[in-house]
Amino acid sequence: MSPANSREVLMDPIEESHVEDNENKFIDALKTPNFNSYQYTLVRDQFRKPRTVEVITHLKLFKAFRVLKKRVLGETDQDTEHEDATKLKTWQVFMTMSIRRFIIFINALYSKIKDEPTEKSRYVAFNQIMDSLIPPLDVLMVWHSLSLNSAFFHDVMTRSEFTEFLGYPFPWSAINEAVHNYSFEYLPSWNLQKNYISVLRDAGYETDGFHLDSMDTLLVVDVYCPSCSRLLAEGVDMSNSQNTGFADYGFSTKIGKKQTECKCSGLSDISHDVLRKLQLCKDIDDEKPLVGCVERNLLSSRDLSSLRDVLKYLLTNHPEYTVVQIAQEAFKRVKDPVSERVFAKNYVFLNLIHCTVSHATIQVHRDLVTAIVRQEQFMHDILKVRLLHDSEIVDTIKQSMVKYTNFISMHSEDKNVLLYPTLEIDMILKTTQLSNPATINVFYQRTSHMFIQESDLEVAFPETLAKYSKKFEHYAVTCGCALCQALKKPHRVKVDSFWKKTIGVIRGNKGTTGEGEQTIIRPISLTHPSLNYCWFSRNSFSTNYEDGFIKEHIIYSGVCVNSPFVSPIEIEK
Known part of the structure; x- marks a missing residue:
């Protein structure tokens, strides 16, 4: 069966309502794309910052992931805050199938180059293959999540002697061309799809097509x-x-x-x-x-x-x-x-x-289902602040890159202190990691794998902002999203008094006059923390292991998910 090239392109109602508001400035920035990724494979050991178009493409990819999930779950309205057990299970099974497809993909790639006589010829052959194709969106989703688990990604590829894949940057240019600028449907060219399927078939793997975006068939x-x-x-x-x-x-x-x-x-x-x-x-x-x-x-x-x-x-x-x-x-x-x-x-x-997968030379031990879910939390948060549709998106990203550089320098001085990034800094950090998979800063490897309780956020994030504000006073610590910028006071609040104020939301009790509850938003709450660095666990969740083993949990759409498998049994009523 030939890979499908025609997909129904529907305007996302969320995006359609904003077209007339001139909130698609990102499209102008992509008209003259200048991607670093072309150079990465030539200079493998050089650490580079991502370019603005790569950050924008990353945001577009998140939109495409959201469209994919809605298609799989049969949703036509806006994302709901909580998903019922059936939808959660459907999505978990879909992710499992996607991971299986990813494992087939990397094993097929490995089989194509493993017999090359020299290391140089392996890299040349691998780059030629990768430049000629693009994976399906669900496979990209798995690749994305695995790459952001940098230490494990390095461990898997090093143990498997497949460092060619470890060193290959995320294909931002091809992704930009494949993701529609308005509907955010994933529409790669027929040739790229055909070449992907050919790699799988040459390695002896059967495939029923390119796209996987439904659960209509009986899965065995x-x-x-x-x-x-x-x-x-x-x-x-x-x-x-x-x-x-x-x-x-x-x-x-x-x-x-x-x-x-x-x-x-x-x-x-x-x-x-x-x-x-x-x-x-x-x-x-x-x-x-x-x-x-x-x-x-x-x-x-x-x-x-x-x-x-x-x-x-x-x-x-x-x-x-x-x-x-x-x-x-x-x-x-x-x-x-x-x-x-x-x-x-x-x-x-x-x-x-x-x-x-039959004869899987490259084996991926760790639970990639939870890795994907973990990145979904960040994706949900970054899309919620509508950074992609900021009318000043280019300037906002450039400012975020300055904050990212400052943030990294803070970690080099406070190596034993947990530092939380804001969403915008985390966005740059993740794009950097995907663009430099073989040379990513050790900072991310350390912080992204720490096991911390949800309550630690209340302390660690304000401490991070306080340290940042003290060291870089001339830079605002608020997020660059439209909401934060609209709520910022026109005059600069002194740093000392800023951090002495109560954190978060204060709710007053009903007074004798019968007036309703009053909510006061403190300035610090205008900065959006990225929660993606944590594994969260609820105090009420029972555990049978009390002898020091790490039991990883995450909160996903109001559900406590017990690694390694999502199951309706685990849902707390």
Whole structure:
């Protein structure tokens, strides 16, 4: 089937209502695009700031992601603040399918260049392939989220010896041409679509087309052993009403017993935990470092060798143990807090979607579903302030780049202090990271993987603003969005008095006169914090693990989502 080139182009009602208000100035800036990405592949080790058009294209891409999600969920009105369990599950299954498509894509790319005789010829061949195609929008969404998990992205590609993909910048120019300026539909050229599908088919992967933007078909997958690639189960539901599909929290299915030399020999049924143990067995026996050890520079740790021996013993002698029990027992014997955190993060919460891909040389262990959801929170916030439709968008982005530079310099002076960026600074930071995947500043790697409670925001963000204001007094600390600029006082408030005021919103009680509640917005609330650096957890969420393991949660549309799988069971009423 040829890739579809014609898509119904409908004006987003949100955008249509603003066309006459002259709020599409970003289109003028894109008429003479000047993208740095052409140069990145030639000068791989040089760190560059993104250009204005790349930031604008990033905002356009967010709009396209929103259009995609509405299409998948069948929504025609504006996004709602809360999604019901059915829509949430539908989107989670869609993300799982998209991740599977991404894993197929990177494995197909790797198969095309792995036999090149030299490192230089590998890079040349890889760049030629990538320049000739563009991935589907759902695959771009996964690539986007993985790249913004920079340390893990580096770990995966380094362990897999696929640094060509790690060094390739996000294709801003091709994305700009593919995303419609008014409807924000994703409409890449037919040749780019055809070349993408050809790469997959040349590697032996079947494909039913380019776009994936609906859930109309019955979704089933085959499940393979992550170690020996043996077909374990065929035609497994991606999700079902019994909550036993592959994308469900309670995944379970019977398999045919087969005697092999692999650890999967003799298994009669599989579950997520069984697959995780098979993956752990493979990684322990592999010459490659355990997942997470590259990003945390644990390759020379003496405790790491001891940990491998202990894990191998437990897997061999206690097949009844779950991964959690194995980890608990292992770290009773190996006292290494750093390795414990790394192991918990990379093996206890695995989402092994690559087990649905035959002979997946490049395996992505960590849960990319939650990685996508995490970026959705930022996307929702940045679109809410309508930065793309700021009539002074070019100047606003340039000012944001100055603030970004200042912010980075603050981190170099306060390396042990958690600093929160504003939305506009975070927007520049993320665009920079996507544009420089191989050379991104260590700052993002440190802060983006910290585990902090939601309540910490009330302290950390004001502290960041206070530090920024003190060091860079001649720059406003408020966000550059239209709302903040409209609410700013015409005169400059003195820094000292500015920060002494109460943070946030103060609500007065009803007085004796019967007057209603009064809301006073303090100046600091005009600055929009980016919450994207945190993993949030609710105090009311119960946990069975109290021995130091990291249990990651995020708040998504009012729902507490337990990594690694989104499930209606986890929804708090």
